[in-house]
Amino acid sequence: MRFLKPHFFSFLLFGLLISVSATAQSQLQSPEDFLGYELGSQWTPHHKVMDYFWHVAEQSEMVKAKKYGETNEGRELMLAYVSSTQNVERLDEIRKNNLKRTGLLEGKPKAGNTAIVWLSYNVHGNETSSSEAALKTIYELVRLDNPDTKEWLQNTVVVMDPMLNPDGRDRYVHWYKETVGDSFNAYGEAREHHEPWPGGRTNHYYFDLNRDWAWLTQKESRARVEEFQKWMPHIHVDFHEQGYTSPYYFAPAAEPFHKAITEWQRDFQYTIGENHAKYFNENSWLYFTREVFDLFYPSYGDTYPIFNGSIGMTYEQAGGGYAGLGIKKPVGDTLTLKDRLTHHHTTGLSTVEISSKNADKLVDNFADYFEEAQNNPEGKYKTFVIEKENNPDKLQALFSLLDKHKVEYGQAGQNENVSAYNYKTGQTRRVRVEKGDYLVSTYQPKGVLARILFEPRPELADSVTYDITAWSQYYAYGLDGYAVPEQLDVEAAPAPQKEINNTADEKAYAYLAEWKDLSDVGLLADLLKHDIKVRFSEKAFKIEGQDYAPGTLVITRSDNKNRGKDFERLVTELATKHNQQVDAVSTGFVQSGADFGSSSVRYLEKPRIALLSGEGTSSNRVGEVWHYFDKQINYPVTLVDTDYFSSVNLDNYEVLIMASGYYGSEIDSSQFDELRNWISEGGKLIALQGANSYLAGKDGFNIENKSDDGNGGDSPDSGTVLDEYGDQQRERISGFNSGSIFKISLDNSHPLAFGYDDHYFSLKLNADAYSYLEDGWNVGVAKGDARMSGFVGYKAKEKLRNTLTFGVQEMGSGSVVYMVDNPLFRAFWYNGKLLFGNAVFMVGQ
Template sequence: MTRFLHLSFFLFSFIITAQLKSPSEFLGYELGSEFTRHYEVVDYYEYLAKEASDRVKLIEYGQTNERRPLLLAFVSSAENISNLENIRQEHLKDIEGSGNTSKAIVWLSYNVHGNESVGTEASMQTIYELLTTKSSYLEDTVVIMDPCINPDGRDRYSNWYNQYKNSPHQVDPNSKEHNEGWWSGRSNHYMFDLNRDWAWLTQVESQQRLKYYNKWLPHVHVDFHEQGVDNPYYFAPAAEPYHEVITDFQRDFQVTLGKNHAKYFDANGWFYFTKEIFDLFYPSYGDTYPTYNGAIGMTYEQGGSGRGGLGVITKIGDTLTLKDRIAHHHTTGLSTVEVASKNADKLNSEFKKFYKNRNFKYKNYVLNGDEDKIIALKKLLSKHEIAYGSPSKGSVKGFNYSTGTSGSMPISEKSLVVSTNQPKATLVKVLFEPNAKLSDSLTYDITAWSLPYAYGLNAIATTSSVDGTFTDNSSDEDKVVHIYVGKPTIDEGAYAYVTDWNSMEDTRFLAELFKNGIRVRKADHPFTIKGSTFKRGSLIITRADNQNKSDFIESLQRISQKHLVQLTSVNTGYVDSGKDFGSSSVQMITKPKIAMLSGKPTSTLRFGEIWHFFEQQLHYPVTILDSDYWDKVDLKDYHILILPGGGYGNYFTESQLTKLKEWVKNGGKLLAMGGAINAIDGENGFGIKKKEVEKDSSKNQPKPHKNSQREFIKKAITGAIFKTKVDNSHPLAYGYGTDYFTLKLGSDSYDYLKNGNAVYLEGNTKPVSGFAGSEAQKKVGSSLIFGVEQYGQGQVIYMIDNPLFRGFWENGKLFFANALFMVD
């Protein structure tokens, strides 16, 4: 009788499984013969969640900027799905060493780059086979699948391809369907690279995804990608450098997975490579961030990307099809789940060990600085569920970030302490360490990112404990508030209201004042009034300037409370020291009308950083002028024109450059960033000049070809942090001290200006963190970082380094705001 019941159950399960439609059956076309639009992908996952509800749980974890849903599918056996929450809670107990689960948690992330579109297609075939032919993998495994991390970018690509492809599709790589335009499908709505945003969380997709990632903290995480069409498949193990916190088990398990993948690829005669190009160092990738949270984090790269289309001829004459690409990603996806299911016990035991090991050199990172910057950092830490606290009053000793040597720093209850004695200890070390140990200078991305430098805070890394109050912080960053209690109030009868200019919160305050029609002045000299001292750039809001605004006091009170800005009410414009409020040194800030160039030759990434800054951080309008027609626009309508970084070359014609110069001469403000400066320097441009470096002829000797990469890296700077000098009497540097730590992304360098050198490098150019080649260090010595050239009645503002890089270099953002509001 028992045998009959087992047979009946097997037959019933087979019938139910057989009834599930494959992706091709559901979509109505063979998978790989078309690009599936995002809504169709959602439809298929919803179908599976309905028809196999005992084995699939589907949730919508958020929406994109363009209102497309973000999904997670939990796939496992019926028993595991019915016990899903208990499995999760028991798994998280492993962080403290008390868990008792034997299930492996595998998270598969697809299509983080929108035009690397095969991932989403492969995900549908993968989930289908996990529910049918490969269901045995699910007995000991919970698989979490994100079918499309970047729906906005994916639909941008698939819609573009469906619009421009030949019918039938054309495999000639020169055809239009293989050559996307300036705004490719790679990025999200704001043109950010979501695969470099895991740690910085500047984008809504990343923020919403991480809330669920932290709820599960999987044992294995795979980020599915594509690369150039001529490259074979890449899978783990990764290349050097590996960050030193990565454990032996994490390294070894990558090898285990790689060998299993190779078995299937070998059987099919498919080409692949490992241990090259894609390293495990920069913390904001979809492989490294999970690794620093205890997972086996990996990148898988299939040849194809936006150039692939439905089929394309490679350089060796083969035809790479979308069906081929699907087969490869589908194979590694299933192979990953297979290996995890066979090693579930080992994954669980090693996960416990990862979180048990918290024996790092630095026990605490203690930070002082502007309160708004402290709060901004707290918000980031809360998103990562990193605990922090307040120290007892006194002082701490340890490594001083500012000097690069041992030192001490006074602390108070307003200081911030982040300890490595917590579950997220490894991530804390990686994000806060002064200078990450680099085992190989040939890396895939930047080599420095330390948060104290990025947020402009004074910091000490201590090897001993720090007394203080440490609480279990909420993961809701909106609950992070200013230290002082109560809402700021103002004296309705005051002559003027004054506040400091130190941070991005101050810039948002100013932007909202402008939006509400409130006029504001700035102090170009320090002054003392009513016993308080205010620095250059401080905002002065007078009743006289706003006497025609009937709701002036009400609006000012509301806006200051919203931004928690403390206004000092004063009953006179007569200062104790400095310049009185009627002085020519206390000028009205112009409410600027701002335009920005888009399209070629700008970089989509550099453009997107600025676009996001205006709309999501500053909340101030910007007009976008496309390169196709900008020179037909009357620039007199705008106070500021921004040229984002990019590959300009000789982009501007002589007549266009003449037009720009005339506009600046008549009072316009031109803000040129990064590569844009190359297009406006030289004899026919403005006054900035490239730095000339004397060549050493003795080094101009033949070098072995095998050393070519090593020779090249001598001239490169791979995202290193340098300590610069700041002239904070210049309006471009209002709100800063005398030093600034800049993130330098290359060796482009320019001579000092005759005047207006707001931020610059002196002769000693050794980076404080990260890698810079020996030849590159010589090149950037005694060079400009940020400066202003007076040109007629207007100005040209130069930003050689990028203060808005990937939206995470918080301490650079005030320079950009100064360029908009303070430079005149």
């Protein structure tokens, strides 16, 4: 590959750099010398990648590095800052100047425009070539005999994250090294091209980190975004891999673009793409642009930076886990790891080059972006109102997320009547904003991101997209509020704080805890782990002048006599730990409802829980359940792989969870009979999302696929048979729902819906439709046209009318919980986590 030809100034600068820096860099080694092998000939494990980056930082005055976090498995996360020696000496000044341009830091920036380019490698663990490319790229940036890169770095700081997902990458690399022979086998039939479950794409808990930038459910994401907020780069590149037969993909991206993306952000993607094309043309490498990879869903490594003012981009190299060290392509040539890293290295350097050439434009347009956000924000709605009477735990959880993204919020200083969109009803009406209601204005530095997070119906310019199309945080957190088209005055105010006053009372007959939120599930889990015996009320009741809803936890002294004086201390300490209030009452005789000795105040058995994992299950969906128990409520769960499920004694468990998957070839008929018998004898099966498709129509299970109402086919005179070939994708999406929000009607008298009102906003992820249960409880249903937000094809919308979303079937002494929609999807749908807690702890007791 070739880069800019050095001119006279470059040679002068080159000589000066050698005279000043040669001694400092005399010990700098190339990646090949440091590692002892040629890049691309084998995989470089995480620790060696880190070692080389630290080596470069120690030997070169052009680099500083820092550890910014650790993964779940204890692997290091690090950043390297690369620039001219003069810039490296004033990195903090450059960083603060940039933050002042955004308005996130007060003050006026000093003169001088320094472009900030952030390069992120290997967010998907088995897309491994980019971390290899990172080794080559940092060396090329700092080696003294490359005058071009030295010129670029005079006005550019490059931030490099060489490996975003070390746990997933090492999972893949270690497997491959154990599997490959003395040399790689390029034929796709070879076992080295067939990764076993769960694959290396995801992190330790099987989460896709490239879909977690906005939601920050994973520790790697939280650590990374905290550093991102300190810099707010002008360019962000996320290096990926795709199918091994594809050409290289780079910017400009495909439609749909979210309408919040500016013309400048669109245009500069073309400028970058043209620069890449120059080098790819010279080397006769195939590439494509403006297809497949759109800019809509806000939690990607390209879109999240875009909604924070950057030029965010995804670069996709052919390969992935299937390619290994080399794979024969259909055209007959062999794609090698060296090819793949070379392509990523080329676009990485090309990005630095074009950013340096356009540093003034980048910085000036970046500053304009934030000035516009603060003074003249676009979008239909200017203020988002969150009612102060919402559950304080949900408010705290939401505002914690906003704090991590530096999104400002406050409160209304006065009562005010305005026209607004009501999230609960989906209608625009006159509403009353009360003094003390929480407000998020788009007139702020992070105004665009605030708009993206809260807008009722994301502005989809084109319906052909491949991820969810709705994500409003009102629905995700189960909050009541409004979107107001006008700017409202916002008074500075902190997030609400709950007043907790838990006092041990030796005379207490019982302690009562509400059941409304994930925090309450966490408290229950902790009580059970400490062998505190707990009951819950199936009915509303009133005692000592206080009203309590169904689901309220009732912790009686009588049930816990063996704890002695330790009882009240432990209950109150655990409640305080979880920031929950427990009320001590002196009697079990209620003013209304059922007394605490009633059969409707149920004893809650401490469940032993198993989760099916392994081949046939979706690793992402298994990870969501695992993470829920392990990190969110801290309650034990046993993962059981399908390949030895037949030898598992289900009598050791009260609950079995089937995450979404394809179980047909993994569970044979005898295993299925054993599963059904276990349920009938008192077990509880929870089926999530695609697992319901596996159960539908099987003997003993009442869930049934909804029959075609006659709207799914095309008659010869309907016109669709004459559609053009080029429109086939749009015709297919008429029956498609990639992720939209539906208003689900709930029977909140059933334990599955305890803690909710008579509705729940559900993220519906597909067009799978099931009829109401004829013999069972239809706890949550989509009545009529229940869609609230997001794209749903017209055929899919019709199909989903009057369908089951959440149901419970009694089977002998046991039960089956059908959760057609997955309330744990990507761990960001906060309001669904209580629903899943109900399925685990409340149903069937």
